[in-house]
Amino acid sequence: MQFESSLLLIPLVSFGASLLGALVGLGGGILTIPFLAVALGIDIRIAMGAGLISGIATSIGPALGARSATLLNLRVAVVLELLATSGAIIGATLVAETNARLLSVIFGALMLLVAGLNMRRARTDTNDARGPDALATFLRLDGEVPGPDARPVAYRLRRIPGGALIMLAAGLMSGLLGIANGAVKILAMDSCMGMPPRVSSASSNFMIGITAAGGAIVYLMNGYIDPRLALLTIAGALPGSIIGGRLLPHAPLVAMRTIFVSMISLIGIEMIARGLGARL
Amino acid sequence: MNLPDPAFHRVDRAIVWLGLSLCVALFALSVFIDLAGPSAGMTVESIAGEPPGMRSIESALHDSLExxxxxxxxxxxxxxxxIPMARVTAATMYLAFRxxxxxxxIAAAIVAILVTTFVLDLVVPDFPHMHPTTTPL
Incomplete structure (x- = not known):
């Protein structure tokens, strides 16, 4: 049986992307999809289908790590995921009607946005002193996170409607671009709602798979999921996300995020250039 | 007070392991059958070309049995x-139990949206009437 050696790059790149993605609370698809589309010349929609499947694998990996699971805020995840899933299904239905070059430009722009958002992201689990938010209190969304001395530290959430709107946009982009869009989910949770980064990373990992599943069902219907490509992508994404999930509680988040931001900035520019017909 | 508790984590992990095992077994079976029979091989061009053409969950399941x-x-x-659909279903049951x-x-609404989309493909052939096209960058 003929097997092209360059195909082995797919699980390798997917492994690295998912490891880094799990550490910063994002899906690996935002790095894997450009590699498939730009480096290997695979149709961006087929690459996005593989990215969604990879996003599900990335999401379930951390669930196997007990420590990251205990950081999950299930109430927040459920409330926000309702809008994200709805958005993902709507976004995924628009893919077949959208030009591949336009998708590339939108994808590149999203990568630059994600890079910018991650540079601004809160860097510690500390929580400033603020009063209770009425909606967060009603829905009992506030929680606790283990402090430096292992004692629980309470955190309060705010601006729930704003976070929910960002989550709807995250879902739309997820379905349209085939990524789990953890970056924008994290923006909704920690920058807008004031959730500690480790909790938002763990909650994002839980939500990524559900959003990706919503989009993946529509991609399946449209024939945009090539199981061979999905298999190669998962072969790297799954171990990468499992190892990333186990390393999450001890990871140097700032260093990881700096590497991540640098990579997606460069790839984002390349994606926009390709979409506009130029090659850098 | 944080939710969920360790009992939910155990159920959640069990769902993930079960789904993952099924997924790995099916992938392994497909590779085994492909290797055992005459195969056209696997190249970047074969993936980068036309999509595999399977657009229906129902037909994929039917062909799997063959x-x-x-x-x-x-x-x-x-x-x-x-797997994520099962996880959110388990979360719904856990929250109802609590x-x-x-x-x-809210969790039940998420399950309903996902299941409805999934079932639509099973009961409405060729839904949502879109035609894949491939355009390399």
Whole structure:
């Protein structure tokens, strides 16, 4: 049986992307999809289908790590995921009607946005002193996170409607671009709602798979999921996300995020250039 | 007070392991059947070209039963898609068990959206009437 050696790059790149993605609370698809589309010349929609499947694998990996699971805020995840899933299904239905070059430009722009958002992201689990938010209190969304001395530290959430709107946009982009869009989910949770980064990373990992599943069902219907490509992508994404999930509680988040931001900035520019017909 | 508790984590992990095992088994079976029979091989061009053409969950499951490797591999993808759906279903039951009615209702709405989309493909052939096109960058 003929097997092209360059195909082995797919699980390798997917492994690295998912490891880094799990550490910063994002899906690996935002790095894997450009590699498939730009480096290997695979149709961006087929690459996005593989990215969604990879996003599900990335999401379930951390669930196997007990420590990251205990950081999950299930109430927040459920409330926000309702809008994200709805958005993902709507976004995924628009893919077949959208030009591949336009998708590339939108994808590149999203990568630059994600890079910018991650540079601004809160860097510690500390929580400033603020009063209770009425909606967060009603829905009992506030929680606790283990402090430096292992004692629980309470955190309060705010601006729930704003976070929910960002989550709807995250879902739309997820379905349209085939990524789990953890970056924008994290923006909704920690920058807008004031959730500690480790909790938002763990909650994002839980939500990524559900959003990706919503989009993946529509991609399946449209024939945009090539199981061979999905298999190669998962072969790297799954171990990468499992190892990333186990390393999450001890990871140097700032260093990881700096590497991540640098990579997606460069790839984002390349994606926009390709979409506009130029090659850098 | 944080939710969920360790009992939910155990159920959640069990769902993930079960779904993952099914997915791996199906992928392994598809590779085994593909290797055992005459195969056209696997190249970047074969993936970068036309999509495999399977656009229906129902037909993928039907072809899987007839031992078509690509359909079995696609069924593995479907199994993977079902894992988050099972996790959110478990979360719904857990929240209902805890009498967190508002949260249980919201979680149930997510399950309903996902299941409806999934079932639509099974009962409405060629839904949503879109035609894949491939355009390399």
């Amino acid at each position: 031992g078509v490797p690509l359909a079995i591999a696609l069924s593995a993808c479907i199994a993977l898609v079902l 009498r967190e009615w508002i949260m249980a209702l």
